[in-house]
Amino acid sequence: MSNSKLYKGSLSTIILQLLFKEDKMYGYEITQRVKELTKGELNITEGALYPALHKLEAEGLLEVEMKKVDNRLRKYYKLTQKGTTESVSKLEELERFMQTMNGLIDPKPSLG
Amino acid sequence: MKKASQEQLERLFQFTNQHFVDYYDVQLELVDHLANAIEEQWQENPEKDFETALQEEFKKFGVFGFLEVVEARQIAMQKxxxxxxxxxxxxxxxxxxxxxxxxxxxxxxxxxxxxxxxxxxxxxxxxxxxxxxxxxxxxxxxxxxxxxxxxxxxxxxxxxxxxxxxxxxxxxxxxxxxxxxxxxxxxxxxxxxxxxxxxxxxxxxxxxxxxxxxxxxxxxxxxxxxxxxxxxxx
CATH class of the missing domain: 1.20.120 (Four Helix Bundle (Hemerythrin (Met), subunit A))
Incomplete structure (x- = not known):
């Protein structure tokens, strides 16, 4: 994906978070939403997105719903119960990581 | 908004066939993705040629084309x-x-x-x-x-x-x-x-x-x- 390798490890978290907020989305919609939310800063490539979606589906975190739209079938992804729980814990994990990185990069001067 | 026609969708199925996507479920998802992306390009430039737009979208899948998508799907389904x-x-x-x-x-x-x-x-x-x-x-x-x-x-x-x-x-x-x-x-x-x-x-x-x-x-x-x-x- 992306302009930066730093985002790579967070792809599953990003997908789970989007689905947590949006209920159900299809692959192309996810790529576009990320681009829109990050104002083009983060660009999820197709070659990374679908493998990640399929992996999450195999792990039982996502389930699939098909809809007929414009003469073709569209595959929507939704969080399962397990996926909802996982999205919360993944977000906490990411927040802890960001705090740690913040502490490392910009340590507050100690008073001691 | 200009939409992909039935013939163009069939061309997309054929295109995935030519690029070693041997499974119908993977084809379905890729065809919808490519069609969405091409339609998005048409929003900015409605006159753009279908084949040119398709090649541009295919490039975004990287050097391995659809291979990574197929492989990930294989692992998921094997599981x-x-x-x-x-x-x-x-x-x-x-x-x-x-x-x-x-x-x-x-x-x-x-x-x-x-x-x-x-x-x-x-x-x-x-x-x-x-x-x-x-x-x-x-x-x-x-x-x-x-x-x-x-x-x-x-x-x-x-x-x-x-x-x-x-x-x-x-x-x-x-x-x-x-x-x-x-x-x-x-x-x-x-x-x-x-x-x-x-x-x-x-x-x-x-x-x-x-x-x-x-x-x-x-x-x-x-x-x-x-x-x-x-x-x-x-």
Missing amino acids: RYYQLMWKEAKEFLKLPKVFMTAACFMIIFTMITTIPNGIFILAAFLLPLIVVFFSTLISKRKKEKAILKNNNRKPYLLESLILQAGQVGSYIGFPIQVFIFIPDHLMSNFWVGIIYGALLTGFGLVFHITLFLLPRKRDEILREAYPELKWQQV
């Missing part, structure tokens, strides 16, 4: 197939089927430990079984291929796994190999009986599940894995 196998196998460890499993184990164990040259008699039984396994597999595949041809579509990935008996055929030589590695003086040993009895029973179960049970439930399994099948013929 699902193994889960289905395990679900069936568990039935053979519960009442009432556990009696069949235990009987199978006891027959093999008794043959190895008490009947002189029992292990060779077993091996002699195994060989025709293996032949039956492959011939059944081949005839089933032929029949299914004809059905797919009639329906004019590629197989679904899970359907393909069911057809190939989850590729367990590649391990079929294993029970025979085990004979080769047992030293002569251990041929009727108690522990060889236990281990080999368990192994052969396990293999028997795997073949029974992959070759008969799962293909019998094919439609039910596919409808659960692919909700879109309600619009299509299996």
Whole structure:
């Protein structure tokens, strides 16, 4: 994906978070939403997105719903119960990581 | 907003075919993705040529094209197939089927430990079984291929796994190999009986599940894995 390798490890978290907020989305919609939310800063490539979606589906975190739209079938992804729980814990994990990185990069001067 | 026509959608199916996407479920998802992306390009430039837009979108998949997507899907579906196998196998460890499993184990164990040259008699039984396994597999595949041809579509990935008996055929030589590695003086040993009895029973179960049970439930399994099948013929 992306302009930066730093985002790579967070792809599953990003997908789970989007689905947590949006209920159900299809692959192309996810790529576009990320681009829109990050104002083009983060660009999820197709070659990374679908493998990640399929992996999450195999792990039982996502389930699939098909809809007929414009003469073709569209595959929507939704969080399962397990996926909802996982999205919360993944977000906490990411927040802890960001705090740690913040502490490392910009340590507050100690008073001691 | 300009939309992809039926012919253009068919061209997209053909395009995924040409780029080694051999499964209908993966094709469906990629066709919708490409069509969305092309339509997005048309929003900015409605005159843009369909083929040019398609090539631009394909490039975004990177140097391996659709390969990574197909591979990830294969891993995911293989996992699902193994889960289905395990679900069936568990039935053979519960009442009432556990009696069949235990009987199978006891027959093999008794043959190895008490009947002189029992292990060779077993091996002699195994060989025709293996032949039956492959011939059944081949005839089933032929029949299914004809059905797919009639329906004019590629197989679904899970359907393909069911057809190939989850590729367990590649391990079929294993029970025979085990004979080769047992030293002569251990041929009727108690522990060889236990281990080999368990192994052969396990293999028997795997073949029974992959070759008969799962293909019998094919439609039910596919409808659960692919909700879109309600619009299509299996």
